[in-house]
Amino acid sequence: MDFAIPQELEDYYAELVAFIEAEIEPLQHEGDNNRFFDHRREDARTDWHRDGLPNEEWEALLREATRRADAAGHWRFSAPKEYGGKDGSNLWMAVIRDRFAQRGLGLHNDLQNEHSIVGNFPFVAMFDQWGTQAQRQEFITGGFERERRVAFGLTEPDHGSDATHMDTVAVRETRDGIDGWRIDGSKMWITGMHVATHVALFARTGGEDGDAKGITCFLVPNPSEGLEIDEYVWTFNMPTDHARFFLKGVWVPDSAILGEEGRGLSLAQSFVHQNRIRQAASSLGAAQYCVEESVRYARHRKPFGEALAKNQAIQFPLVELATQCEMLRLLIYKTAWDMDRMDHKAIERDLSDKVSMCNYWANRLVCEAADRAMQVHGGIGYSREKPFEHIYRHHRRYRITEGAEEIQMRKVAAYLFGYLGPRRETFADL
Incomplete structure (x- = not known):
């Protein structure tokens, strides 16, 4: 059993980092673009006079970032090659999204708008699997050409x-x-x-x-x-x-x-499985970011002449969070790896519970990690000078959307007790 990240994935991630440093970070700091990421971020992103919709300048900046990423061959990574992508797998997407979120807030990856220089396109899979040829041409090709959304x-x-x-x-x-x-x-x-x-x-x-x-x-x-x-x-x-x-x-x-008349919920399931595993990876990465920032702060902060990190009241909660991050990362990567070896129907039948485990626990974990980061950092952690309040407020939504955590736990229970999934035969006599 080999748990190593494939070398070709490591090489591609290094390419992504080089692209971020050369193209995306300079764009983020160009003019006053950083107002969308510093303490002014919520106000700068919001057009309060237009029903609270995203500021048009903010959305234009996101489009420019993805345009550059597309020109460099990264934005369509997860899409099929026939549509200009690279057939990016669920495992590769999980690793990339995890690591992007670990970099903190930035134009390379901003979950509030589901934005990333490596795009997530669950609709592409829906149209590719269930759409007519005309629909695939209009909505997949037209989507990448920004004519359809x-x-x-x-x-x-x-x-x-x-x-x-x-x-x-x-x-x-x-x-x-x-x-x-x-x-x-x-x-x-x-x-x-x-x-x-x-x-x-x-x-x-x-x-x-x-x-x-x-x-x-x-x-x-x-x-x-x-x-x-x-x-x-x-x-x-x-x-x-x-x-x-x-x-x-x-x-x-x-x-x-x-798709087929009367079978629309099958499309919805296709949408959620890909979305949930990738979003779980992003929540995991954001949780890891909160832990690492807290560790660094605790090592440097010296109240009463001693590093904050020497206190077990600081150490132990972060140890628990770090341990959960490590365990969850293995489950997310393993589940994504399994998804790459199954067709859609097999994922729903045999693996849907694992996808739900990854997603509901990652979203709960990131909220706990952001809350702990605020506590470790004290007043500055509660302020908008730090990103933890933004991470908490954004990721708290995912405990409700993408399927509320109670609904996902209900699915796990159905598989565990044999009402659904491969364990049904185990309890068939009941």
Whole structure:
């Protein structure tokens, strides 16, 4: 059993670091761009006079960073080669995201906007696996050319974790001789609607409440007649791009369906597995950053003439966090490695519980590590001179989004007790 990081991955990461130092860090410090990362960051990133949406200058800076990364061959790393990527694996993405987050806040990787110079593209896998040839051309190729951007429209105001009790309904309706669907309902927490050209919108087209089947994914243009954005909900960490909107007689043709009619939740599962393991790696890296910064501070800070690090009250909590980081890193890397050796259906059947373990524990760990870093640093740690409050406020969201930690623990329990997954046969007689 070999736990070594492949040398080719180490070489590629060294290439990424060189690119960051040569292209991205100078861009971050150009003019007053660093206002988006220093103590002014929340205010600088937020357009308070435009519903709290991201500042356009902030988003332009992110686009310039990814443009440079794309020109250097890094941004599309995880995408298939046929779309200009490098077939980047889940393991490689996990290692890169972990290490990027360990570098701290910076233009190379900023999770608040899901931004990175090595992009995460779960929609590419969705369109590649379930889209028609025309849809793949329009949304994968068009996405990389920045002509298309798709929001993920699953969550509803009255139905968060349980998508099977969906109130948004689509019924067949022919308009001007074209067969299609009329959609009515509402959605909430739909990220990126202010820049999305389309929303992958999930609606019930058959079955009963509680059924996993009978939900269909539609590619709805934004704007569309009858799609009314009510507000962008302000959050613990600003800016916000999380829309609540209503659908009143929105119509789309049959060609707007992504995948099979009534099998839309299968697409959603494809989205979450890739997203969860990579986001877990980022949370792990941010937790490690908080631990390492606390260790350095405790070695240098000398209250009462002695290094703060000599106190066991400082040492022991950081020892526990460092130990959890090491254990979690092994689980994340192993799970990502296993994912690379399975198709989508096998991941859902045999590995979904491990993905949930990685994600819910990483998100809990980073919040604990950020809180401890604030405590170790004292007043300066609580201030916005340090990034710990930002890390806490941002990552706290992931204990709710990407599947609330209670929902993920519920999935782990279902696999553990044999209600789902490979252990079902073990308890078949019960």
